[in-house]
Amino acid sequence: MLYFSKLRIVLVFLVSLFFIFIASSNLQNSEDSFISKKINLGLDLQGGSYLLLEIDNGPVKTQKLQNTTTLIRNFFKNKKIKFNDLRIVDNKIIFIVAKNNQELVKEFFLDKESEINPYYNQYKSHQFDLSIEDDKFTLVLSKYGLIEIKTSSQDQAIEIVRRRVDEVGTNEPNILKRGNNRILVELPGLDDPMRIKSLLGKTANLTFRFVTQNNNDTFGTEMLSFEDGATEVMVSKRIILNGENLLDAQPQMNNQTNETVVSFTLDRVGAKRFGKATSAGIGKQLAIVLDGKIVSAPVIRDTIASGNGQISGNFTFQSATDLALLLRSGALPAPLSIIEERTVGPDLGKDSIKAGVIALMIGFLLVIFFMLIKYKIFGLIANVTLLVNLFFLIGILTLFEATLTLPGIAGIILTVGMAVDANVLIFERIKEECKKEKNNIIAFDSGYVKSKTAIIDANITTLIAAIILFFMGSGPIKGFSVTLGVGIFTTLFSVYFIARMFTGLYVVKNKEKDKLI
Template structure:
């Protein structure tokens, strides 16, 4: 156990050197790394979490009522299509009180209508885990011809759950597009989403990005009557009144926004966008947003512009008209420009929303907190003090208890901490207050491994073995105990990471990485130090 081949010595030292190189950047500020630090050396740092560097904490809730209304509207259209397909006469088709109801005019067609609408009663899930027994809707039929498709609790719960899962992905794309570092976006309960963005300096901008549903559509402007006339009378059945979007440069103009009479029919949806980027108009040098459709969207865009040359074309975002330019000529390239009263920031935000896609449901903010950088600095200072005090106490104890071997253990302990910081820097992990607690716990675990080894060496020496034989047997027989203890702790860390969230996962990451570095430093590296000492000093007595 005390013999190291030359390649093993080289490998151990190489691991230690690489770990030190990855941990060193954490001693410098970002500006120093950019200006003075050699570019050919690793320069990634540990990312500080929300509780250490400040930032935004927002808890959002999916609006359940909006999901129900949208689902009922879809069901109402499905009922209409199903009955018209078989030419079944009906009246009173409406969506209310969590159900879609319709009355069949001819009672003799009631069985045919029942059979047709029964096809709309779909199971919530057909997976083996759920068994597929729960239905999203239930069909109620009265003898007088009244039929009702009622949304079940299981169906509503499933729709909300799916909306939350989709919203998490959309929010993650939006936040990532803002260029923030290590955001935490996770599900909370059945209908809530927690968003934490460390280091964010403009939480209001984040809220605007998150609250916008970003339901983008391209429609034609109805020129059959003036918008003012439609406001005074009634717009056509296939059209609606929409207002221009707020001008970020003139927020006082909200009451004087221009109305537009826009067709309800969506010609091209935002789902068919391939890309959107903020840019500047080459003629006016004003901020604009350029967009490009995918293949199917480009074909639709070309067909629409060919058929409507000279007519205004509305670009609608969340029921607000962003721009309504006239189509001067057919656009066959599948790309275009959205102009308006944009600033550089608002143009970038619109491009972010267009690229990330629309939320499946509206989100409302139910909790909002902003952690200042001053509080984070206090937390870091408190963590540093705790770490220094703990490390100092461990160093003193090891020297008093084990003398020279205690010094060897302290050297391995310092290498252990550097390796841990190096691995976290390499992974780009986020360090939180619980993560600092994990580092302190790693220090204690490393000491525990050394105590097991040294006490075993003492026992072997007391049994009358020689110094080298006692040391060799101590390392050999303590290895099994060290592995057992650390493997069980590692399994616990993996479970914490899998089932936990936020700070719990941060603690689990540092704990898991710390276990690996502890086994390496407390057993392998420390054993190399002792083997080197024996090789050159040839001790006759055990200084422990």
């Protein structure tokens, strides 16, 4: 019925006021817990950086082959299987096994429960393809083995990139997968794109190794240069510690030397290993190596058993802060390279907002004039409802602190059209009912009831499209689907509660009039 109880009228009025209050917070500056919530602007509106990163999986595959080689060597020793010439050649693991053990080795690598050659039930394939020629066994990463490595590497890289971006404090970053070896990073409102490019481009692989003069070191040696590139020293390949043992890293000022340093804290295992290494290496240089470059190589003066230490170098406070950030967030599983970069200036974003607002205002005004001319007083009711509907939509987006993009503005404009469409359907149905029914209250109520099915069906089909766009789309497409989906619910609420309430109040007071609509 068109009758609304006083309690229902008060509730609708309070809900409308609440969302108007929330929506208005976007125009105010206040520390109030509610008013402080605002809609965030996306990259196309606020300006910022767009980066497409590509993962170099070469080192990951090499590391996987090296680890597998170690596992194979240990397995053969434990099983007392004679083998020789175990090596990696052209991304293949090659080894020779005596004929009396070949069946045992073959069965081990093709077993679904193999620890060295995992079996993927989803792909019905092992990680490595095995081929045998005479006494020579060859292991090559299978198609699905490569897929698993790439997927794992991409998942780890996304997590590390997200940590680094969050540490910088950028607003509403958008970090997404692209294929199986690329990552899209959108950073709205980024003030210093060069800094974030520098942070994302570093692998941040930290190791602690001894400087040595012995070419015949058991673990092997390599020549590494300092960051300034001026000098090179010979460093043992034996890794005392790596970044996985770090609990925390922070930039600090050394009060004695007045230099900026990075202090770090090790976990329990790392502290124990570090204490043991420094105890045995007093008088030696300990090289702190980051991404293949020596940051510093201090001489060990005493045992460091506390698990706390410092990395010194020619740091500015900013570079020390960035290094600490990289160490805290962890090392990337593989190097990243920037293959595409776009920067949207804030002026272009302002122009987009201005154009979107103008489009919304033009559409809104045209709808208002059409409804007033076509339906008179009921057109005014529809226009008031339309305005409140916009406040509902913006208020809900504000509560969730959603990110608004240019397609999102398009979704809001479309919501205006859909809200008017629902009112037009109702009013035209009411006209038909008025021709058959002399009682205005019954005619108006029948108009709302009988048009409900058509309106709900139309909105459900649009909602299904919005849901598909949300789950299948990305970035701006999701922004459009969110505003469109929320707009559907606010439209139904405003039409069947607010517009119907105002219509009911007017019709009840003027029920004796002829031709109300």
